[in-house]
Amino acid sequence: MSKMRVAVLISGRGSNMEALIKAARAPDYPAEIVLVLSNKPDAAGLEIARGLGVQAEAVPAKPFGKDRAAHELALDERLRAAGVEIVCLAGYMRLLTPYLVGRWAGRMLNIHPSLLPAYPGLDTHARALAAGETKHGCTVHLVTEGMDEGPVIAQAEVPVLPGDTEEALAARVLAQEHRIYPAALARLAEKIRLREEAPRR
Ligand code: GAR
Numbered sequence: 001m002s003k004m005r006v007a008v009l010i011s012g013r014g015s016n017m018e019a020l021i022k023a024a025r026a027p028d029y030p031a032e033i034v035l036v037l038s039n040k041p042d043a044a045g046l047e048i049a050r051g052l053g054v055q056a057e058a059v060p061a062k063p064f065g066k067d068r069a070a071h072e073l074a075l076d077e078r079l080r081a082a083g084v085e086i087v088c089l090a091g092y093m094r095l096l097t098p099y100l101v102g103r104w105a106g107r108m109l110n111i112h113p114s115l116l117p118a119y120p121g122l123d124t125h126a127r128a129l130a131a132g133e134t135k136h137g138c139t140v141h142l143v144t145e146g147m148d149e150g151p152v153i154a155q156a157e158v159p160v161l162p163g164d165t166e167e168a169l170a171a172r173v174l175a176q177e178h179r180i181y182p183a184a185l186a187r188l189a190e191k192i193r194l195r196e197e198a199p200r201r
Pocket of ligand 1: 010011012013014015016017045090091092111112113121122174177
């Protein structure tokens with residue numbers, strides 16, 4: 001069985017990236033992580049990826065200044081050169097332009113720490129606590145032009161417990177992120193493979 005080639009885009013600690021790399025090591029997992037890219041050269045996740053034997057590079061946004069499209073072109077060149085077929089955003093904290101989203105339509109996933117469509121954007125745990133929610137969670141979705149929109153592939157719910165702090169709630173959600181992201185990627189990889197293997201009429 002050939003595995004789909006996947007890149008993970010990060011900006012920071014990379015715990016979801018790590019979960020994806022480790023899950024993809026299973027022989028029967030339908031995808032392999034072949035490349036990790038970060039817009040931040042000092043992202044801790046880059047070293048973690050290298051330690052796990054995965055090619056990891058920074059493509060800093062800074063030299064491109066306000067030219068977001070030029071930065072995305074540089075990212076896209078790396079993705080294409082590595083023969084990447086699916087892109088996973090994992091704590092990639094930079095808004096994408098329609099250019100990159102369009103290039104990877106149907107092949108780009110994102111993980112977000114809320115039960116979308118609730119709480120798109122930042123500070124999701126603090127906002128859920130402030131609103132007195134009793135349930136919170138995380139979502140893996142296909143990336144479309146709107147921020148934190150796009151068809152949902154997987155969701156996991158956690159309870160908000162009495163006396164929860166932002167950190168405690170974030171940790172409870174993160175444990176679920178590490179579970180549903182590998183499952184969602186496997187689902188997408190299988191789906192794309194089936195589509196590509198289907199006999200053409
Ligand atoms: C994760 O909680 C992820 O859901 C969130 O950033 C964190 C990254 O952690 N993403 C977003 O908020 C995107 N809107 P990680 O680097 O340890 O995976």
